Amino acid sequence: MSTTTQTPKATDGRPGTSTTSRAARLLGDRRLPVVVTATLFLVMYIVGLSRYQNYGFGEPQVFLNLFIDNGYLLVAAVGATFVILSGGIDLSVGSVIGFTTMLTAWLVEKQGLPIVVVIPIALGVGAFGGFLMGYVIHNFEIQPFIVTLAGLFLFRGLCLVISKESIAIDDSAVSSMAQAQAQLGVGFLSIGAIVALVVLAAAFYILHYTRFGRRVYAIGGNEQSAMLMGLPQGGTKIAVYTVSGFCSALAGLLFTLYIQSGDPLHATGMELDAIAAVVIGGTLLTGGSGYVLGTLFGVLVLGLIKSIIQFEGTLSSWWTKIATGVLLCAFILIQRAMTARGKT
């Protein structure tokens, strides 16, 4: 099914590269995938508007809900962007999110700690988990895939150690935080959505305007040359996984606010969503090329698919997975066309 729709996209780059230089330059531009994703988002939004206008798709709140409903995914995907830019991969995202919801719910409900104390604890645990994984990856030269896989098992297991049942959060401070809304005139945003946008802005600044950000790109581009240039490769790698762990824990907190419970099975497989969002956002999985803004559009596209499926009404939830897979495929082929161009 996806072959027929994808081949035109993949092939129309090739004649262009050999004949016209404009197309070649366009394909060589690293911003192309982000532009493609943004365009796709716009097209999907417009199609949605034309189809479901009578059902209120055009309301500004529907657009803002994309941020409210996917804030946690955005934060997790931003963390995954760091790791993928550095040429690694983090499979533990979903488990850390699940563990954070569990830990938060347990500390708030069973231990009676105020949420203000719990938040730094949860963030610290997530960041420390990421730090440990980064430490092992760098110091013992074990592949990130395997180490974060162990992290996936460990955190999911720790969830179950805390409790096998889900824990509902009735704490008044948490529910008031969850229900807080920031009015924007045309609609409102939840705290989760605002935090997500702040994280996005911070990541944008760090990746593009700080020394650390440049190091991440350099190591992802070519680890060997980065080392020969004298960049502190180990520290950067460990920091990248720490950032990812921190982002996952923050995403877990936002997720807790979003559904107000802890459950050992929360966010199973969310790492795939995060990685898919990053890839759809145009970040190369080999590392070294991509933009965190692309990740934003990647998350928005995934969110929009969900909303459209909701508005359509007759489609079942599994179409989300199929649509995500098809999109992934399309964007991977675009990336492929780009990198093939870059090498020749």
Added chain:
Amino acid sequence: MTTTPPAPAPRWRALTQHHLFWPVAVLVVLLLINVPFTPDFFSVKMTDGHLYGSLVSIVLFGSPLILVAVGMTLVIATGGIDLSVGAVVAITGALTCSYISDQSDQGALAGVFLAMGIGLVAAVVCGLWNGFLVARMGIQPIIATLIIMVAGRGVAQLITDGQIITINSEPYKLIGGGYWLTLPFSIFVVAAVVAVTVALTRKTALGLLVESVGGNAEASRLVGIRSRRIKIMCYVFCALCAGIAGLMISSNTSAADGNNAGLWIELDAILAVVIGGTSLLGGRFSIGGTVVGALVIQTLTTTIYTIGVPTQTNLVFKAAVVIVVCLLQSPKFRAKVFGNRFGPGKGAKGGSGTSTAAPADAAPTTTTAAPKMEVS
């Protein structure tokens, strides 16, 4: 490659350097841990003409994992990875069960065979698609197979319409839950697949070709090996193994669950391969090691049940074992902890001076003919 190095070293040292030493040691230790808790752990009883016992059930419940892991070994040997096996398991089970459930006579042999054929063809198609993306389009394997991993579960749910399809078919029940010659039938299936794989890879040149493609695909192409075709074959084989495992899982439960069948089996399979000493970098593999690795994982699960650790800590244990095994296999870690006995000198042997380019060199003790070369 399976031969121990003919070094004049003492016997013990030659033994510890054998690539199967660590996996087998872990397996033996795990099995021995059971003995204080269940004294008759190693006994095998004969009841109703069937053999029962912990060892039999470890192999029985581990058989889908062994199958998937054997397929995965070949893919990893070519320097790739296949994340889609779990989804393939789900698709195969879903297709087969939905076809059988549509039959008027679910016990009819012809219908069951046709259904299994349909399921396996679907698996092969998935493998071809993966192979096409990896070998023809040159996409990173982890990403190429991510597509089916994400979309495949959706397809499986589409086939089963989001329901769990239950069937009642005696012949189909045999492959995953039946007995033959006093042993579970699935053990024979696994043994056949493993034997065929070993024969094909070690008695013919195929195994060597696979290793050379994994070592350096471009160089092997220049030598005249059709590396693309070899890669595609490996992905198809891996998907086929996953398909057979899918049949086994759905037949064992007499149901197809698009959502949960084979969930996380890809991670377990990769784990089994790594425990078995196959380097994730490709270029060499050990089917025997993989089988031992899969048995280690299944034994671990069984051990957790038998020694009465709460089952919810299963995953924590698994994580601990993964970490320990991976650390033991890391040359750098052994150099740091055990001093220079297992020193880095051997680990860097194949690395041609680029020590960072060969991380997780999981089997530094094997004497492979082809050192890895870094192009680009």
